[in-house]
Amino acid sequence: MILSELLKSKRETKGLLLREVAYKVDVDTALISKIEKGDRKPTREQIEKLAVALDIDYNKLLTLWLSEKVYEDVQGENVAIDAIKLALKRIKTEVKK
Amino acid sequence: MILSELLKSKRETKGLLLREVAYKVDVDTALISKIEKGDRKPTREQIEKLAVALDIDYNKLLTLWLSEKVYEDVQGENVAIDAIKLALKRIKTEVKK
DNA sequence: TTACAACTTGTCAAAAGATGTCTAAAACTA
DNA sequence: TAGTTTTAGACATCTTTTGACAAGTTGTAA
Numbered sequence: 001m002i003l004s005e006l007l008k009s010k011r012e013t014k015g016l017l018l019r020e021v022a023y024k025v026d027v028d029t030a031l032i033s034k035i036e037k038g039d040r041k042p043t044r045e046q047i048e049k050l051a052v053a054l055d056i057d058y059n060k061l062l063t064l065w066l067s068e069k070v071y072e073d074v075q076g077e078n079v080a081i082d083a084i085k086l087a088l089k090r091i092k093t094e095v096k097k
Numbered sequence: 098m099i100l101s102e103l104l105k106s107k108r109e110t111k112g113l114l115l116r117e118v119a120y121k122v123d124v125d126t127a128l129i130s131k132i133e134k135g136d137r138k139p140t141r142e143q144i145e146k147l148a149v150a151l152d153i154d155y156n157k158l159l160t161l162w163l164s165e166k167v168y169e170d171v172q173g174e175n176v177a178i179d180a181i182k183l184a185l186k187r188i189k190t191e192v193k194k
Numbered sequence: 195t196t197a198c199a200a201c202t203t204g205t206c207a208a209a210a211g212a213t214g215t216c217t218a219a220a221a222c223t224a
Numbered sequence: 225t226a227g228t229t230t231t232a233g234a235c236a237t238c239t240t241t242t243g244a245c246a247a248g249t250t251g252t253a254a
Binding site for chain 2: 059062063064066067068069070071073074075077078079080081082083084085086087088090091092094095
């Protein structure tokens with residue numbers, strides 16, 4: 001499940017209008033619309049507010065958001081998988097410290 | 098091995114001055130210095146030129162460069178590993194198509 | 195159909211970030 | 225010390241991101 005889809009489906013499940021979510025996130029309704037369509041990426045602060053507004057686990061949402069950043073960095077590259085694996089290895093060895 | 102370290106060690110192995118590498122990459126010497134110190138990230142075009150100038154395998158250099166982008170996206174996050182793994186999963190399923 | 199509400203789209207300006215150069219200082223070498 | 229290489233800081237420029245506004249489209253109910 002992609003971030004934009006998750007946000008949209010959650011909003012609909014909760015029966016909220018774009019306007020209501022926009023209010024809670026403190027941005028224009030149009031921006032929420034774009035985020036749900038995948039035209040815009042939410043900022044980190046917006047992710048936090050969206051998690052609250054839509055009652056989504058924050059870590060889950062953050063993970064998804066970060067993973068899409070990562071995905072965009074490498075998508076289309078022929079070395080995409082290698083690059084991600086290398087980054088993963090680095091993170092893992094760093095965490096051990 | 099980190100990108101900046103690789104670039105520096107390769108240059109030194111080849112006995113080149115910053116000025117000479119800068120010439121081949123077509124930028125100011127100071128910029129190469131910063132890149133080797135990790136203060137600046139090379140652009141993609143610079144990566145290509147650096148690979149030629151320093152006789153480094155292009156794919157290897159590109160992989161390293163991309164992996165550092167990924168690393169920076171998630172480093173310091175408590176969900177860093179999950180985010181990377183999720184991105185990896187998405188890339189893998191996409192490649193299959 | 196009309197009227198209204200919900201949602202979407204295009205465009206703009208401001209803010210934020212990236213990029214490259216210049217100058218001068220620091221570090222190194224002979 | 226003199227000359228060379230490397231580094232640091234400041235700055236201008238360029239690009240990207242962000243958010244708002246207005247106008248458009250879609251959907252719904254009478």
